[in-house]
Amino acid sequence: xxxxxxxxxxxxxxxxxxxxxxxxxxxxxxxxxxxxxxxxxxxxxxxxxxxxxxxxxxxxxxxxxxxxxxxxxxxxxxxxxxxxxxxxxxxxxxxxxxxxxxxxxxxxxxxxxxxxxxxxxxxxxxxxxxxxxxxxxxxxxxxxxxxxxxxxxxxxxxxxxxxxxxxxxxxxxxxxxxxxxxxxxxxxxxxxxxxxxxxxxxxxxxxxxxxxxxxxxxxxxxxxxxxxxxxxxxxxxxxxxxxxxxxxxxxxxxxxxxxxxxxxxxxxxxxxxxxxxxxxxxxxxxxxxxxxxxxxxxxxxxxxxxxxxxxxxxxxxxxxxxxxxxxxxxxxxxxxxxxxxxxxxxxxxxxxxxxxxxxxxxxxxxxxxxxxxxxxxxxxxxxxxxxxxxxxxxxxxxxxxxxxxxxxxxxxxxxxxxxxxxxxxxxxxxxxxxxxxxxxxxxxxxxxxxxxxxxxxxxxxxxxxxxxxxxxxxxxxxxxxxxxxxxxxxxx
Numbered sequence: 001x002x003x004x005x006x007x008x009x010x011x012x013x014x015x016x017x018x019x020x021x022x023x024x025x026x027x028x029x030x031x032x033x034x035x036x037x038x039x040x041x042x043x044x045x046x047x048x049x050x051x052x053x054x055x056x057x058x059x060x061x062x063x064x065x066x067x068x069x070x071x072x073x074x075x076x077x078x079x080x081x082x083x084x085x086x087x088x089x090x091x092x093x094x095x096x097x098x099x100x101x102x103x104x105x106x107x108x109x110x111x112x113x114x115x116x117x118x119x120x121x122x123x124x125x126x127x128x129x130x131x132x133x134x135x136x137x138x139x140x141x142x143x144x145x146x147x148x149x150x151x152x153x154x155x156x157x158x159x160x161x162x163x164x165x166x167x168x169x170x171x172x173x174x175x176x177x178x179x180x181x182x183x184x185x186x187x188x189x190x191x192x193x194x195x196x197x198x199x200x201x202x203x204x205x206x207x208x209x210x211x212x213x214x215x216x217x218x219x220x221x222x223x224x225x226x227x228x229x230x231x232x233x234x235x236x237x238x239x240x241x242x243x244x245x246x247x248x249x250x251x252x253x254x255x256x257x258x259x260x261x262x263x264x265x266x267x268x269x270x271x272x273x274x275x276x277x278x279x280x281x282x283x284x285x286x287x288x289x290x291x292x293x294x295x296x297x298x299x300x301x302x303x304x305x306x307x308x309x310x311x312x313x314x315x316x317x318x319x320x321x322x323x324x325x326x327x328x329x330x331x332x333x334x335x336x337x338x339x340x341x342x343x344x345x346x347x348x349x350x351x352x353x354x355x356x357x358x359x360x361x362x363x364x365x366x367x368x369x370x371x372x373x374x375x376x377x378x379x380x381x382x383x384x385x386x387x388x389x390x391x392x393x394x395x396x397x398x399x400x401x402x403x404x405x406x407x408x409x410x411x412x413x414x415x416x417x418x419x420x421x422x423x424x425x426x427x428x429x430x431x432x433x434x435x436x437x438x439x440x441x442x443x444x445x446x447x448x449x450x451x452x453x454x455x456x457x458x459x460x461x462x463x464x465x466x467x468x469x470x471x472x473x474x475x476x477x478x479x480x481x482x483x484x485x486x487x488x489x490x491x492x
Contacts, residue, residue, distance in 0.1 A: 027056075027057060027487070027488065027491050028057055028059075030487055030491075031046075031057060031059070031484050031487060031488065032059075034480060034483050034484045034487065035059070035480060035484060037480060038468070038471075038477050038480040039471055039472045039473070039475045039477070040472065041470055041471075041472045042468050042469075042470060042471050042472065042477050042480075043060075043063075043065075043468070043469045043470045044059055044060065044466075044467065044468055044477075045059060045060045045061065045063045045065050045391065045392045045465075045466070045467040045469075046058065046059040046060070046061070046392055046464070046465070046466045046467075046484070047059075047061035047392035047393055047395075047396045047464065047465050048396075048462055048463070048464040048488055049396055049400070049462065049463050049464075050460065050461075050462060050463075051400070051403065051460070051461050051462075051463065053400060056462060056488065056492060057488060058392075060392075061391065061392045061393045061396075062375070062391050062392075062393050063391060063392070063467075064375075064377075064389040064390070064391055065389065065390060065391070065392075065447075065449070065467035065469045066386060066388060066389065066444060066447045066449075066467075066469055067383060067388055067389070067390040067395070067442055067449050067467065068383045068442030068443055068444035068447045068448070068449045069334045069336075069382065069383040069440065069441060069442040069443065069444075069449070070383060070390060070395060070440050070441075070442040070449040070450075070451050070465075070467075071339075071378060071380065071381065071382060071383030071385075071388050071390070071442075072330055072331055072334065072339050072381070072382060072383060072440060073331075073395065073398060073399070073440045073451060074362060074366065074376070074378065074390075074398060075330075075339050075342055075343050075362065075381035075382075076327045076330055076331060076339070076342065076411065076414065077365070077369075077398060077402050077411060078346060078361065078362045078365040078366070079323065079327065079342045079343075079345070079346055080323065080327070080405070080407040080410075080411055081365045081368075081405065081407075082346045082349060082361060082365065083323055083345070083346065083349075084323060084406070084407050099119055099121045099133070099317055099318040099319040099320050100116065100117065100118050100119065100121045100124050100133070100138070100184065100317060100318045101116075101117050101119070101314060101315075101316070101317030101318075102114065102115065102116050102117070102138040102141060102142060102269075102315050102316055102317065103115050103117070103313050103314045103315050104142075104145065104146065104149075104313040104315060105153070105313075106313075107150055110150055110281070111146065111148040111149050111150045111279075111281060112146070112149060112150065112313075113149065113150050113151040113152070113153050113282070114142055114149045114151070114152050114153065114269070114273070115153045115155055116138070116152070116153065116154050116155065116184060116262075116265055116266055116269055117155045117158075117184070118154075118155065118156045118158060118182065118183040118184025118185065118262065118265070119158045119183055119320070120158060120159065120183050120185075120320060120341050120344060120345050120348075120353075121133060121185065121318055121319070121320045121321075122185060122188075122320065122321060122326055122329075122337065122338045122341050122342075123320070123321050123326075124185060124186050124187075124265075124318060125186070125187055126186055126187055126268050126272070127187070133318040133319075133321070135186060135265070135268060135269060135272065136272060137316065137318075138269070138315070138316055138317070138318075139269060139272035139273055139276060140276070141315045141316035142273060142278065142315060143273065143276040143277065143278050145313075145315055146278070147277060147278055147279060148278070148279045148281065149273070149278060149279070149280055149281070149282070150280075150281050150282035151282035151283055151284070151285050152266045152267075152269055152270045152273070152280060152282070152283075152284050152285070153266060153285050153286070153287060154184055154261075154262030154263055154264075154265050154266030154269075154284070154285070154286045154287070155184065155262065155286070155287040156182040156183040156184035156261070156262040156286070156287070156288060156289070157183070157287055157288065157289035158183035158184075158289075158348070158353060159181075159182070159183040159289070159344045159347075159348070159352075159353040159354070160289050160290065160291045160292075160352055160353060160354045161288040161289055161290065161291060162181070162291055162354060162355050163180035163181055163182065163259065163260075164178065164180060164181070165181075165340070165355060165379050165380035165382075165384065165385045166379045166380075166385060166387055167379050167380070167384075167385030167386045167387030167388070168380070168384045168385055168386075169384075169386065169445065172384060173234055173257065173259075174230070174231075174232050174234070174256065174257045174259070175255070175256065175257050176188070176190045176255035176256065176257055177257075177336055177384065178257055178336070178384055179257030179258055179261075179336075179337055180257065180258060180259050180260065180261055181261075181337060181340040181341060181344070182260075182261035182262050183262075183341075183344070183353070184261055184262040184265050185261050185265070185337065185341065186261065186264060186265040186268060188335070188337055188338075189257065189258045189261045189264070189337055190255045190256065190257060190258065191208065191209050191211060191212070191255065191256045191257075191258060192208075192253070192254075192255055192256075193206065193207065193208040193230070193253070193254050193255070193256055194206070194207040194208075194251050194252070194253050195207075195218070195228060195241070195245060195251060195252040195253075195254075196251040196252075197220045197245045197246060197247045197248075197249060197251075198220045198247075199220060199247070200220050200221055200222040200247050201219065201220065201221075202219070202220055203216045203217075203218055203219060203220070204216075204218050204219075204220050204245050206218075206241060208239065208256075211237070211258075211264060211267060212232070212237055212238070212239040212256070213237055213238045213239065214238075214239050214241065215238055215239065215240045215241070216241050217240065217241060217242040218241045218242055218243050218244065218245060219244055219245075220244070220245055220246075220247050221244045221245070221246055221247065222246075222247055223246055223247070223248060224244065224246050225244075225246065226243075226244065226245045226246050226249050226252060227243045227244050228241065228242075228243040228244070228245055228252055229241070229242055229243050230254060230256060232256075234259060235259045235260065236259075239256070260286065262286045262287075262288070263284060263286045266284045266285070266286065267284050270284060289352075291354060320345075324410055324414070326338055326342065327342075327411065327414045328413070328414040330342065330414070331414040331415050331416065331422070331440055332414065332415075332416055332421060332422035332423070333422055333423065334422075334423050334440075334441065334442075336382035336383075336384055337382075339380075339381045339382040339383075340380060340381050340382050342381060343355070343358035343359070343362065343380070343381030344357075344358050344381075345358075346358055346361040346362070347359075347360070347361055349361060355379070355380070358381065359378050359379070362378060362381075366394075366398070369397065369398055369401040369402075370397060370401065371394050371397045371398060371401075372394070374391075375390065375391040375393060375394030375397070376388075376389060376390045376391070376394050377389045383442060383444065384444070386444070386445075390465075390467070392451075392465040392466070392467060393465075394465075395451045395465035396451075396463050396464065396465045399451065399452065399453065399463045399465070400463055403463075412438055412452075412453060413438075415438040415439055415440055415452050415453075416438070416439065416440070416441060417435060417437065417438055418431065418433045418434055418435065418436065418437035418438075418439070418454075419431065419433070419434030419435060420434065420435055422441075423441040424437070424439065424441060427478065427482060428482060428486075431482070431486050432457065432486070432489065432490065433454060433455075433485065433486060433489055436454060436455040436489070437452065437453070437454040437455070437485070437489075438452050438453045438454075439451055439452025439453065439454070439464075440452055443478075445474055446469065446470055446471045446472075446474050447467075447468065447469055447471065448467075448468040448471065448476060448477045448478050448481060449466065449467050449468070450464075450465075450466045450478075450481055450485075451464065451465035451466065452464065454485065454489055455489075456488075456489045456490075456491075456492035457489055457490050457491075457492065458492055460492060462488070462489070462492060464485065464488075466481050466484070466485065468480070468481060
């Protein structure tokens with residue numbers, strides 16, 4: 001009986017004793033559990049390091065991934081490295097050579113031609129409320145000089161005629177995401193369109209520039225889902241609209257791409273001149289530069305002379321935006337056209353401004369930053385090309401190198417801030433990383449990307465690059481990636 005009471009007492013003591021806390025699984029294991037909850041088939045690459053390069057966590061860090069708009073990190077860093085010393089303010093030499101100018105070109109008989117000559121200006125605008133780099137200012141300059149002109153010429157030969165990059169999806173051409181790139185750009189080479197429902201069974205009302213000829217095959221339905229599609233052949237001017245719009249919905253808004261920006265700029269200038277009482281007696285014409293001029297030195301020299309002296313009488317012009325301002329636009333809102341123009345601008349420093357020259361200049365910078373050539377391949381500057389490839393290690397190396405550059409703080413400030421602005425304004429808004437994460441987003445078909453800097457719970461700064469490719473059914477992996485970064489930040 002005594003032995004039994006002792007046994008019971010011992011058992012009671014064991015049950016009453018506190019259970020020792022189990023140690024938390026290693027960080028890598030907890031991150032792996034989060035990634036395992038992503039759609040099956042998603043392929044992740046992740047590298048997080050301290051500011052001095054010590055690895056915190058790595059998941060396939062040397063794998064090659066489609067980076068989407070993380071490409072802009074590389075293009076904008078290269079632009080800072082190559083253009084900053086040339087002058088990015090109003091008086092800088094590279095700055096002043098990268099705007100838009102207008103002049104009069106004599107003809108054999110009769111009134112002169114008006115030539116609008118583009119040099120990569122990303123911000124020229126025709127908006128009624130325009131205050132800087134306004135096309136209206138150039139139209140005023142022409143109207144003060146003459147009341148009769150012949151042709152209106154759009155000249156974009158500052159860059160070769162390469163409007164789209166290899167690897168861009170055909171369905172993006174014709175949209176604001178894939179509008180054509182040209183040295184002569186206006187209104188971001190986009191046209192706004194607004195579709196308003198009408199009575200059920202009738203076509204909706206469509207508001208769009210007369211630059212395109214509209215074929216409206218859409219119909220208004222009493223209720224249901226709005227499914228509208230705009231379709232246009234490359235370099236075509238007929239815009240077809242089809243599908244359905246619900247009568248109870250708000251107006252549908254879209255922005256359409258322009259295939260020949262030089263022509264559109266000249267077309268718009270003609271309308272402005274006519275509104276100012278200038279008689280335009282000729283046509284709208286364009287001057288494009290061939291991608292290659294062959295090996296004929298006279299032909300090459302002739303083109304260079306024309307580019308330096310495009311017409312006899314200079315009337316007025318604009319300068320390109322300051323570099324920091326343009327890069328902030330590129331990174332904060334992920335502006336594709338501006339990124340493509342920037343790549344071509346660095347390609348003109350020692351070349352013709354072609355895509356090949358731009359990517360060669362980019363590679364020169366990345367080599368100097370210590371990034372292995374196997375860590376990247378680029379076919380554009382915006383990330384719209386599905387041919388681009390980047391490893392997490394290459395992106396982290398770029399980010400760490402940029403911190404040491406004189407322009408590094410300014411470049412970091414151009415990145416979206418978690419839960420605060422840009423393309424991250426709705427992400428991390430309820431997370432401790434709100435206001436503590438500076439990173440470039442990236443989204444393409446079946447692809448998500450996020451690379452930049454974050455401040456961990458301890459206050460230390462971490463550098464990271466996170467890619468998700470092959471996301472099934474384009475379901476998106478952003479929520480999974482954000483959860484993993486929240487965990488990493490909390491654990492450091």
